[in-house]
Amino acid sequence: MIITIDFETYYDKAYSLTRMSEVDYILDPRFEAIMCSMKVGDRPTVVNIGEDAIRAGFACIDWSRHAVLAHNMRFDGAILAWRFGIVPGLYLDTLGMANAITRPLITYGSLAKLAAYYGLEAKGTTVQDMMGRTLASLSVMERTAYANYCAHDTDLCRAIFDKFIKVFPASELRVLDLSLRMFIQPQARLNPNKLAEYLNLVQAEKAASFARMAHIPEEVFSSNIKFAELLRSYGVEPPMKTSPATGQPTFALAKNDREFKDLCADPDIPLDAQVALAVRLGAKSTIDETRTATLLNLSQRSWDWSFGGVGHMPVPYKYYGAHTGRFSGDGGYNFANLRRGSPIRDAIEAPDGFRVVHRDSSQIEARMVAWLAGCDKLVKAFREGRDVYSEFAWKFYGREITRADTLERFTGKTAILSLGYGAGHVKFRHALYIGNGGVSVALDMEEAVKLVDFYREEYAPIKQLWWRGNAALKRMINPRDVPDPGIPAIEIGAECVYLPNGMAISYPDLKEEPDDGVWGRKTTYRGVFGGPRKIYGAKFIENITQGLARIVVTDIMLHVDRDTGHRPFMSTYDSHDYIVPESEARDFDAVLERAFAVPPTWAPDLPLASEGGWGRTLLEAEKGVNQ
Numbered sequence: 001m002i003i004t005i006d007f008e009t010y011y012d013k014a015y016s017l018t019r020m021s022e023v024d025y026i027l028d029p030r031f032e033a034i035m036c037s038m039k040v041g042d043r044p045t046v047v048n049i050g051e052d053a054i055r056a057g058f059a060c061i062d063w064s065r066h067a068v069l070a071h072n073m074r075f076d077g078a079i080l081a082w083r084f085g086i087v088p089g090l091y092l093d094t095l096g097m098a099n100a101i102t103r104p105l106i107t108y109g110s111l112a113k114l115a116a117y118y119g120l121e122a123k124g125t126t127v128q129d130m131m132g133r134t135l136a137s138l139s140v141m142e143r144t145a146y147a148n149y150c151a152h153d154t155d156l157c158r159a160i161f162d163k164f165i166k167v168f169p170a171s172e173l174r175v176l177d178l179s180l181r182m183f184i185q186p187q188a189r190l191n192p193n194k195l196a197e198y199l200n201l202v203q204a205e206k207a208a209s210f211a212r213m214a215h216i217p218e219e220v221f222s223s224n225i226k227f228a229e230l231l232r233s234y235g236v237e238p239p240m241k242t243s244p245a246t247g248q249p250t251f252a253l254a255k256n257d258r259e260f261k262d263l264c265a266d267p268d269i270p271l272d273a274q275v276a277l278a279v280r281l282g283a284k285s286t287i288d289e290t291r292t293a294t295l296l297n298l299s300q301r302s303w304d305w306s307f308g309g310v311g312h313m314p315v316p317y318k319y320y321g322a323h324t325g326r327f328s329g330d331g332g333y334n335f336a337n338l339r340r341g342s343p344i345r346d347a348i349e350a351p352d353g354f355r356v357v358h359r360d361s362s363q364i365e366a367r368m369v370a371w372l373a374g375c376d377k378l379v380k381a382f383r384e385g386r387d388v389y390s391e392f393a394w395k396f397y398g399r400e401i402t403r404a405d406t407l408e409r410f411t412g413k414t415a416i417l418s419l420g421y422g423a424g425h426v427k428f429r430h431a432l433y434i435g436n437g438g439v440s441v442a443l444d445m446e447e448a449v450k451l452v453d454f455y456r457e458e459y460a461p462i463k464q465l466w467w468r469g470n471a472a473l474k475r476m477i478n479p480r481d482v483p484d485p486g487i488p489a490i491e492i493g494a495e496c497v498y499l500p501n502g503m504a505i506s507y508p509d510l511k512e513e514p515d516d517g518v519w520g521r522k523t524t525y526r527g528v529f530g531g532p533r534k535i536y537g538a539k540f541i542e543n544i545t546q547g548l549a550r551i552v553v554t555d556i557m558l559h560v561d562r563d564t565g566h567r568p569f570m571s572t573y574d575s576h577d578y579i580v581p582e583s584e585a586r587d588f589d590a591v592l593e594r595a596f597a598v599p600p601t602w603a604p605d606l607p608l609a610s611e612g613g614w615g616r617t618l619l620e621a622e623k624g625v626n627q
Helices: 022-027 051-059 073-082 094-101 111-117 126-130 140-164 170-184 192-212 218-222 224-233 258-264 271-281 287-299 364-373 376-383 388-397 406-421 425-434 445-458 460-477 537-564 582-597 618-623
Strands: 002-009 033-040 046-049 067-070 090-093 240-242 249-251 354-361 491-493 496-498 504-506 511-514 521-526 532-535 575-581 610-615
Touching: 002 073, 002 140, 022 073, 033 051, 033 140, 046 051, 046 140, 067 073, 067 140, 073 090, 073 170, 090 094, 090 170, 094 111, 094 140, 094 170, 111 140, 126 140, 170 537, 192 271, 192 287, 218 224, 218 271, 224 249, 224 271, 258 271, 271 287, 354 537, 354 582, 354 618, 364 376, 364 406, 364 460, 364 537, 376 388, 388 406, 388 445, 406 425, 406 445, 406 537, 425 445, 445 460, 460 491, 460 496, 460 511, 460 521, 460 537, 496 537, 504 537, 532 537, 537 575, 537 582, 575 582, 582 610, 610 618
Parallel strands: 002 067, 067 090
Antiparallel strands: 002 033, 033 046, 240 249, 354 575, 354 610, 491 496, 496 504, 511 521, 521 532
């Protein structure tokens, strides 16, 4: 049975979710659950007013046997668990479902927007009059009005769910549930001493970087052209956009440009570039400093109302946050893009007597692209477990390359991992220069062009796959005139692609139109925040590759949960992280390794592999310390 709930809580100008994280808000001493509406199955909704009445209403239900539904379950579910000690058998969330179903069409999945979209009775506005109002301050009439508003929200939530569930795959309900539990039922701990030490280091490095920039004229930071040159001097390619005025490419360096925001949130760019971005924005901190300080604050947060103690690490994700279905970081922490090897990862620990077990799917996107393309030589190399990075570099440089040839092998690795989506020599050269794991390669432009061309010749079926992607886009626009290009695992629909799990990647308002560029034509669709987004064959292949890879990874999460009862405390695009008893770590890691090697039923010949291990911290587990 489904129980639909909605909490109404105290808030004011300073104390609200617009100014605070959910963790800080819910655990704050000012928190007050004014009322909670509850709809059991299809019965009429009842509203319990005041904490005592709420607890009494909750007490008559065996929550472990029921599913609980809310709009924004991360918030309502956290209140239910952290303040009332209740964890249901299954979490359901219409906000998360809206991200997957209606977001491409109406952008925002608020209850008001969804009610309007589905022609339901409008959501009320009573809550707007309740700022600064505690339960004790409400008159009888105000309580009644607020309760009616609360009940109506719950009825809307259930009505919207009943529409969503008709097209929402059952498997995705469990993925949604597990993503919510990463936040609501935290397992890992944050070490405040390690975070404080790293914060001091980051601040010292930032101060030194600011000092190095003192001689740079102020005009450099205010001029797009000069600032772009400064970024390039640090090995960072400035983001670009299409000018709405001219239709031509231009720098995306305004603070509200999506591309610029993405760059500012990239933890992998060099520190000097982070500082330059901070100076341009007039900010006082870099991304590393802000993130570390935020996590340090979280590590010191008292959990007296729920688990007790300090250091608990809730991991908030936005289910279906990306266009392709991936989770995205949310809630002010963005655990989805922690820099590899970062000391922050060493501050994420297992409780005493437990271990962190980590597994990530090796080169899953490169493997998926090779499989989709039918690039047999690359698929075979992956299947046989060969060192494809060294092999590619060997062929390009014309001499034997081994793991000892760090720079050349890194060049091969970057090629295999980045050139499958049609990246050109400029972007590829930039990726090499930024580097990873302390490795950076300065490739001249001529050699970058040669290497990109060599990749496309060596793996010709992948280049042909991009053209099949173009054909797929044309078929979405004119299904009667364009034959199916035969891309495995997907079904091409009208302005969308159906994935093997029943979900879809949508391209609303997809159209082809004239363009002043090289090809004379361009294909666009309406982006989630409005305005046209350019799409082309290689980009389309990137979309479906990431969508399919996401299904592989989340299916592993479901299978492991079903077979072992363990659920991850954190998950990224290609990995899962678990907390298990120390005595089980070795065996559980073996279970994970086997699970990560099983191909999906819709791609039985897709070669999969993984890397991982276990340790006291996330960093140790990723390195395979196995202690």
